Amino acid sequence: MSKPAYKRVLLKLSGEALMGDDPYGINRATIERMVADVAEVANLGVELAVVIGGGNIFRGVAPGAQGMDRATADYMGMLATVMNALALADAMRHVGIVARVMSAIAIEQVVEPYVRPKALQYLEEGKVVVFAAGTGNPFFTTDTAAALRGSEISAEIVLKATKVDGVYTADPKKDPNATRYESITFDEAISKHLQVMDATAFALCRDQKLPIKVFSIVKPGALKRVIMGEDEGTLVHV
Numbered sequence: 001m002s003k004p005a006y007k008r009v010l011l012k013l014s015g016e017a018l019m020g021d022d023p024y025g026i027n028r029a030t031i032e033r034m035v036a037d038v039a040e041v042a043n044l045g046v047e048l049a050v051v052i053g054g055g056n057i058f059r060g061v062a063p064g065a066q067g068m069d070r071a072t073a074d075y076m077g078m079l080a081t082v083m084n085a086l087a088l089a090d091a092m093r094h095v096g097i098v099a100r101v102m103s104a105i106a107i108e109q110v111v112e113p114y115v116r117p118k119a120l121q122y123l124e125e126g127k128v129v130v131f132a133a134g135t136g137n138p139f140f141t142t143d144t145a146a147a148l149r150g151s152e153i154s155a156e157i158v159l160k161a162t163k164v165d166g167v168y169t170a171d172p173k174k175d176p177n178a179t180r181y182e183s184i185t186f187d188e189a190i191s192k193h194l195q196v197m198d199a200t201a202f203a204l205c206r207d208q209k210l211p212i213k214v215f216s217i218v219k220p221g222a223l224k225r226v227i228m229g230e231d232e233g234t235l236v237h238v
């Protein structure tokens with residue numbers, strides 16, 4: 001049987017994808033399906049750290065935040081990711097995965113704080129680590145948190161699991177003529193202003209020579225195919 005292509009990965013799970021077909025929040029069937037995909041690869045022995053987004057609950061730049069102080073809105077967004085992280089870890093527990101949530105914002109009655117050596121220890125023990133509250137700083141995103149934590153834990157790759165199946169020449173939701181790249185360099189993605197991830201996340205991964213794979217978490221079996229090194233999604237590389 002073929003082996004996974006990676007030993008340790010940072011999986012960025014879309015907050016927005018957690019909504020399923022609901023207008024906001026967490027759709028039960030959707031989170032259970034996502035967790036089943038995660039369990040499949042965790043059971044292959046791959047060390048998995050997860051950064052969860054918050055777009056299904058709150059974004060600091062969303063219309064609902066209009067008129068608010070940006071930093072305050074961003075802290076609300078980070079707290080939204082804590083809720084998603086708790087739901088995710090709970091759903092993981094239901095399928096027998098041992099998960100630990102670590103928050104970049106001190107909220108110790110709820111989750112333990114992010115401490116890098118502790119996170120590394122959990123990964124070595126085979127536990128799934130869920131990083132909550134993004135980077136802990138306003139004006140950033142969970143994509144940047146994925147690049148940051150991925151670099152900190154020496155992940156071999158950042159896997160951006162989102163609602164689209166790769167990086168396109170333009171937003172495929174807005175431009176039906178957009179075409180998908182099989183691979184693209186960080187410099188090209190940044191210079192073309194491709195909005196699938198923010199430029200800060202691309203730049204950090206480029207500087208750390210940490211490749212990114214963008215793929216669809218909605219597509220059945222896609223996460224496993226990515227982990228097995230099969231042709232899936234778009235590779236963003238140096």
Ligand SMILES: Nc1ncnc2c1ncn2[C@@H]1O[C@H](COP(=O)(O)OP(=O)(O)OP(=O)(O)O)[C@@H](O)[C@H]1O
Pocket residue numbers: 013014015016017052053054055056142161162163164166167168169170171172173194195196197
């Ligand atoms: N060039 C592009 N190629 C692919 N997707 C793009 C592009 N430009 C914009 N997008 C949009 O980017 C979205 C993914 O990024 P976004 O940060 O909005 O969501 P997410 O990471 O899935 O969710 P969350 O932030 O809640 O975790 C896609 O759903 C797609 O519509």
Ligand SMILES: O=c1ccn([C@@H]2O[C@H](COP(=O)(O)O)[C@@H](O)[C@H]2O)c(=O)[nH]1
Pocket residue numbers: 015052053054055058059060061073074075076077078080081133134135136137138139140141142143144145
């Ligand atoms: O490091 C961070 C991460 C996130 N935020 C805020 O949270 C929301 C939700 O994150 P998404 O990446 O959009 O899913 C984001 O819009 C920011 O408002 C943050 O401030 N810092």
